[in-house]
Amino acid sequence: MTDHAHPRVCTVDDPIGRPFEAFLDSKAVTGSGETRSGKYARQLERVVGDWIEQMNNRGVTTFGDLDGQAIAQWTDEYLARRVRARNSGASTPGISAATANVYYDYVSSYLEYCRTWELLDENPAATAVARDPLPDRPSRQASxxxxxxxxxxxxxxxxxxxxxxxxxxxxxxxxxxxxxxxxxxxxxxxxxxxxxxxxxxxxxxxxxxxxxxxxxxxxxxxxxxxxxxxxxxxxxxxxxxxxxxxxxxxxxxxxxxxxxxxxxxSHTPTLWSSARDQLSARDHTAAAAEELLESFDQPLQVYRAHDLIPxxxxxxxxxxxxxxxxxxxxxxxxxxxxxxxxxxxxxxxxxxxxxxxxxxxxxxxxxxxxxxxxxxxxxxxxxxxxxxxxxxxxxxx
CATH class of the missing domain: 1.10.443.10 (Intergrase catalytic core)
Known part of the structure; x- marks a missing residue:
């Protein structure tokens, strides 16, 4: 379903599943795809993988197609519907409201990863319209x-x-x-x-x-x-x-x-991006900021040399x-x-x-x-x- 593309080579016109393998690698214990293990990694792979397939079936195939309304439709037709099925005693397998919220969190985590790599301007799962059909997260007793x-x-x-x-x-x-x-x-x-x-x-x-x-x-x-x-x-x-x-x-x-x-x-893209923004705020042109950054091997060196705040x-x-x-x-x-x-x-x-x-x-x-x-x-x-x-x-x- 996906290739192993690093997210930095993806664009908004790429399939929404293209950085999926890189996302899973980022959640591994050591950061290597060869060491994915544990319940959390397996659940992420299953739930987010299913979500990508379901979105593709709905015609939402690229990052440019994604918005809060597209997420809301999936939330209502998949998560909320399965919660309703469970509560009504229907024969269709259902899930609890707590599980629905956990699944939503997994998808939101993937989209947040994509937003960090600038494939999305914002995380569409973090919008009010996307969350609206989601069942309330059950309150838990203190114990x-x-x-x-x-x-x-x-x-x-x-x-x-x-x-x-x-x-x-x-x-x-x-x-x-x-x-x-x-x-x-x-x-x-x-x-x-x-x-x-x-x-x-x-x-x-x-x-x-x-x-x-x-x-x-x-x-x-x-x-x-x-x-x-x-x-x-x-x-x-x-x-x-x-x-x-x-x-x-x-x-x-x-x-x-x-x-x-x-x-x-310690997120290198964030450090470079913030340094670029702070330099631009000091009236450096984009070209001048880039030229300045190219003279440094490590981002923290920029912050020390130019009195920036990481x-x-x-x-x-x-x-x-x-x-x-x-x-x-x-x-x-x-x-x-x-x-x-x-x-x-x-x-x-x-x-x-x-x-x-x-x-x-x-x-x-x-x-x-x-x-x-x-x-x-x-x-x-x-x-x-x-x-x-x-x-x-x-x-x-």
Missing amino acids: EQQFWSPQERMVITRYVRQRAGEAIDERGADALNEVRDHALIYTIGYSGARGAEILRVPRGDDRRRTGVTWGDIDLDEGTLLVLGKDQDYEQVPLTDKPLPPLRRLREVLNPASDEWPIFTT PALTTEGARHLLQKFTEAVGIEVSGDKDYLTLHGARRGVGEQYYREESPAAAQRALRHDDPRTTSEMYAHIEASELSDVGSDIFDGE
Whole structure:
């Protein structure tokens, strides 16, 4: 159905399935198509492959044919119809609303990949018209939501620590990506910060969510200033766990200014594109900007030489890393996400505060305005403790 074309050689007139193999390779643990493995990769291949075939059958064959309405038609005639079939008890095989949303997310992930490679001006699956026929994503009880357990946190942090150490021994200062990943996983694993508070959110109306910078962190006090959920700036307690990885990251990255993001992207096309845009904003002509860029081998050299600000890693990029790391260490995760998630890390931090210290400590660490939010999130802990108390109370009966 597809060839193995790298997305950079595709155009809007190419078949929508042409970069599919490159997309699947990008989701592999090592980035090589020869090592695709695991439940997530197999599901992506099946679901997105089926979607490409279904769109072709509808006459939507090229990227130029894709828009929100085309996605909406597929959503209604395939996903929503199968959910209705299941709910009505029809003999036709159906799917749950949760599964429909997961399938939609897979297709959206592929289209976002294509948008990143400039095959699409926007992700048509991210539009309101495309999502309109999609059944509501079922709400989940707090006890069913993902929490990083202490064991899971220990396994994944040990993995990124060893990975960074080996890369440093082998390549020294060139091990920037591994050192960054080490600091990132420790930061989200122990601070309780939201992914959108420390990383770049690629879309949305709030242009301020561009990732935390070195000017936002106090490594002596162990605190990080973030733009909170309510659009107010808040201090996040880092704990002492992420501080050594963050100090090592600062040494290796050697940011040119405090305005540099702590977790810079390693996506080369994004780095070159952003440098080009920033130079153009300084009244460089397109030809002059290109000539300037050609004199550099590595994109970060441009940023240092011309006082530019590199873009931060996106939340989507961090999710991709977590997918790879979860599979690499062999952690089995239940639920609609089969990998350790950014928000699962936050919940795991709060749970540790809740169990080991107090509900009030968990509320402060997670920066919940209303203590009822914390109580609802960890109601399963209270229920379990009450069960133990009740067992003692009724022990004599």
